[in-house]
Amino acid sequence: MNISPDYFASPSDPDTLPRLRGRLGLAAEAEGLLDVAYTTIDSPVGTLLLAATPKGLVRVAYDVEDHDRVLDTLSQRLSPRVLRAPKRLDAAARELDEYFSRQRRAFDLPLDLSLSKWFRQLVQQRLPEIGYGQTRTYGQVAELVGNPKAVRAVGTACATNPLPVVVPCHRVLRADGTPGGYVGGPGAKKALLRLEAAA
Amino acid sequence: MKQPFEKVVAQHGGTVLRVCRVVLGVHDAEDAWSETFLAAMRAYPDLPDNANAEAWLVTIAHRKAIDVLRARKRQPAPVGEIPESPTALGVPGAGDGDLWQAVGALPDKQRQAVAYHYVAGLAYAEIAKILGGTTDAARRAAADGVKNLRKNYPGATTEGAPS
Numbered sequence: 368m369n370i371s372p373d374y375f376a377s378p379s380d381p382d383t384l385p386r387l388r389g390r391l392g393l394a395a396e397a398e399g400l401l402d403v404a405y406t407t408i409d410s411p412v413g414t415l416l417l418a419a420t421p422k423g424l425v426r427v428a429y430d431v432e433d434h435d436r437v438l439d440t441l442s443q444r445l446s447p448r449v450l451r452a453p454k455r456l457d458a459a460a461r462e463l464d465e466y467f468s469r470q471r472r473a474f475d476l477p478l479d480l481s482l483s484k485w486f487r488q489l490v491q492q493r494l495p496e497i498g499y500g501q502t503r504t505y506g507q508v509a510e511l512v513g514n515p516k517a518v519r520a521v522g523t524a525c526a527t528n529p530l531p532v533v534v535p536c537h538r539v540l541r542a543d544g545t546p547g548g549y550v551g552g553p554g555a556k557k558a559l560l561r562l563e564a565a566a
Numbered sequence: 567m568k569q570p571f572e573k574v575v576a577q578h579g580g581t582v583l584r585v586c587r588v589v590l591g592v593h594d595a596e597d598a599w600s601e602t603f604l605a606a607m608r609a610y611p612d613l614p615d616n617a618n619a620e621a622w623l624v625t626i627a628h629r630k631a632i633d634v635l636r637a638r639k640r641q642p643a644p645v646g647e648i649p650e651s652p653t654a655l656g657v658p659g660a661g662d663g664d665l666w667q668a669v670g671a672l673p674d675k676q677r678q679a680v681a682y683h684y685v686a687g688l689a690y691a692e693i694a695k696i697l698g699g700t701t702d703a704a705r706r707a708a709a710d711g712v713k714n715l716r717k718n719y720p721g722a723t724t725e726g727a728p729s
Contacts, residue, residue, distance in 0.1 A: 384579050387596060391575065391603050400607050403570075442570040447610055449570035 392452030402446035405438065406453035408460050411467050411562070412555040415532070417456045420445060423477030424459050427530050429551035444482065463532065469562065472499035474533045482529040486517065490524035497538040500563040504542045526550060532559065571610050575603060578623050581686055585624055588681035589631045591670055598634060602627040621692045624682055628696050635674060668718040676711030683708045 395401040403425070405418040416434045418426040418441055425445070428437040442449050458476060465471035480488050493512055497503050509521045525536035531550050537559040541547040549556035582602055586595035605626050613622060669677060675697060682693045693704040
């Protein structure tokens with residue numbers, strides 16, 4: 368009988384640790400320590416990472432963005448007190464589910480846009496004005512925010528949108544009608560546009 | 567760069583749970599684990615990036631365990647028969663109850679030294695910082711602990727344990 372770390376492992380460990388980690392998330396929330404809560408959900412455009420601060424939804428990330436890297440960035444830019452704690456994301460997960468099953472056309476969620484600054488944040492605040500199933504060009508959005516020459520900056524604001532799907536940067540297209548770039552890849556952008564067009 | 571706290575929990579949660587079990591027994595281990603990680607999460611933003619996270623967590627767990635041990639001594643368990651030596655260790659799995667009894671019967675310091683060295687894999691210098699006293703005293707406490715375990719549970723060896 369070795370006195371080694373493994374010896375003190377217990378057959379109940381595989382159940383015990385997830386239970387304790389779940390309890391930690393709830394306790395951290397109650398104590399006001401949960402600066403960033405996150406979870407992941409399945410969707411027709413792949414696994415999405417959802418993260419929220421106490422203020423609101425702060426990040427939606429596609430698989431292709433590399434969720435580990437996204438969490439590292441949240442830890443650096445917001446707070447290292449990051450835990451997988453799905454409860455805070457319940458409403459966001461439900462509304463996204465409804466959106467992907469065509470039962471929801473607009474999101475009604477508190478948003479935290481603190482990952483964006485200045486002009487980018489301004490653009491991202493205005494994007495929800497583009498209604499479900501509609502599209503605008505980068506130039507039209509530049510006009511919408513009162514800066515018609517800032518077409519490239521609008522492109523950057525869309526490309527750095529921390530809340531894709533919920534803040535509908537997928538509804539902004541190139542002037543020639545082609546989709547243009549997208550944080551989730553061109554396939555995801557086309558999929559969202561198809562989803563909304565079919566409704 | 568400071569990694570998300572979730573990764574700290576994922577990397578060290580299992581070790582801290584085993585340490586708590588050895589030091590406190592199965593019954594109190596889960597609450598000590600929860601207290602440890604909640605306190606760690608509170609202090610995490612101030613932890614230096616290059617700190618040894620495991621030693622830091624074991625230090626917090628040690629303090630939480632001391633609180634539990636003190637409370638136990640103030641408030642003896644309501645049992646009809648007073649045991650020969652204080653043990654509150656439950657039996658984690660069938661068949662190995664004797665070793666857990668033997669671990670539970672060790673003096674606090676020996677049990678802590680055994681847990682921090684053989685379960686958490688900490689060096690004796692780190693353990694000395696946690697327990698107070700010298701590195702030699704920490705080494706001796708672990709050695710005495712193992713000797714006592716062998717005496718009371720003859721199957722025990724330390725083969726493959728960190729040196």
